[in-house]
Amino acid sequence: MPDQHNPPGDTADDSHVNFSMVIASAVHDMKNSLGMLLHSLDSLREEHRDTLSGSLRFNTLQYEAERVHSDLVQLLGLYRLGEHTLSAHSEEHFVPDFLSQHLARHRPLLEGHNISYSIDAGEVLGYFDEDLLTGVLNNTINNAIRYTRSKILLTAEQRDQFLVIGVEDDGEGYPEHMQKTGSVDPKPVDFNSGSTSLGLFFASSVARLHRDGPRQGFIKLHNQGTLGGGVFEIWLP
Template sequence: MNRIFWRFVVLVVLAMTLASCVIYFTFRLLSGDPLEQIARSQSAGQIFLLEQYIDQAPADEWLARLNKVREVSGVTLELLPLQAALPALPSGQRDALLRGQVVMDVAGKAYYRRVDTQGARYIGSDDDVIHAQHLPIDIGNALRMEAIRFAVIALFLLVPIGWWSRAHWRDLQALSHVADDFGRGNLAARAGATSSASIAPLAGRINDMAERIAALLEARKHLLHSVSHELRTPIARLEFGMELLRDRHAGDDEALLKRLDAMETDVNELKTLVDELLNLTQLDHAQAMPREPFALAPLLQACTPPGTQHFSASIAPDLNELQGDPRLLARAINNLLGNATKYAQSCITLTATRSERLIIMIEDDGPGIPPEARTQVFEPFFRLARDEDHAAGGYGLGLSIAARAVQLHGGEITVDTSPLGGARFTITFP
């Protein structure tokens, strides 16, 4: 069963229960207590015997007929003083008894009625009340019949609702799977709801949205890829031109040589940026990658951060193997270590453990990353607006490449605050 169906079940049962209560109190207000009417109908024979047999006797034979009925009937008939019977009744029924009407006692399976109101049966008969007990009243059976009627109506309501909600739930589940596939990078995932399905309009809008998003992402990827490739040609020309200038004016103009060195540094930075863009584009286009088992502990031991900060590694020996591309994962780890090197003051740590999941943590004692920017740091070209980031250099692509590489291996990467005071990047593999 699905959640939609059970919500309908609860809703229908609550609605029917509320409707039953409203009907009961409405009928009670308009025409009396329905339970009392049921009890009166079940006691109709005994009331008929009183009104059409005993009461029809002449005044001097009334008590004799009453005694005769006592002998042959299973109902107990007693005469009570009026003042003794009134306290046993609710206030709403006392007036009816005083008017000479039959008053039902549903819980006691009995009824009360005055002998008469004029004292015509015998002396003092207007002060006596007939109390009939052990009447064939069975409210429980009536309530069981109502419960069966309630259940049958609920069943006939819930069967078509269940059929409809099951089909609706399957369509929603299919739509959810499409959204999951699209979120995981399968840009070709589309909802396949039929035109007769209740969610067909929603599926159509989702498909239109997916088409536009896929087109925008593909355009972005192709733009980055094309720009990166097209930049290689002018960069190569610049390098060639600088080499020619260096050869022609070697030793002649020291200022020109210094300027050429500065230009060469700029060109190398531009080449690095182009290479990073190409790497990011290749990872974005990669829906799958060659997978091979490789030992994780040696790979992590071979990763060391550049720089002079104190580096310590705690790598568990039982990390076993991981399926994937070892060079790509090593690139991700080295990118994180390189990022830590830029901001750490004196300490960088790498920790790898395996329990239910494989966890790799890289920490530093730098300024850290503000909570509001911890998801944005994995976006391409994102850099924090602070002096440390601009002084550290870079292009804001290293963390994007690391996140994409980890994602291709089926893991996820998060960042929070390290006990060392800086940032702590945590890579988790299932």
């Protein structure tokens, strides 16, 4: 006699939903939709440059859309990390060009907020996964836009046999409890500040995926930069 609660041929296992996969699929769709929205915002800014470039509401809209898009990219990366399907596929890159390309993406927003920007990289080559570093860099630049007063500096150099890519600003800097060198573990949401530490955990995870023998990457947060504010660094072997 067929089970009254399940149609013939169905089992309880068939109705089980992999909720993590459902969420990941939804996040992927939202990320793509936001990407289209950001493209439209860029086009609108270009078409109405005289009126929109200095609009606080428009710049806030674009900044928040960029921030949410970056968060969704990181969530997908962390989902893949939890599923053990995320790995670093390193290739050689000319770092000044890599930094210039990503700074260009944020240039309209930087100029809309009257934030000056520059790159100090020299002739540096590095091996890293471009897609993973793009996610880290976009999130870090977004944070710098939020906390800076008027300046952002991107840096790159070879130091102690590591490629060190940094993002500096002239804001208040990192509070003492956040300044550290090494890995970052996920933390509960701070409902007073709204901080989730998602970006730092993602950046730390990406850094650790880059390995060279026994050495692996890490991040460093400090306030000893040239602009007097916070300095984010990712160290890649």
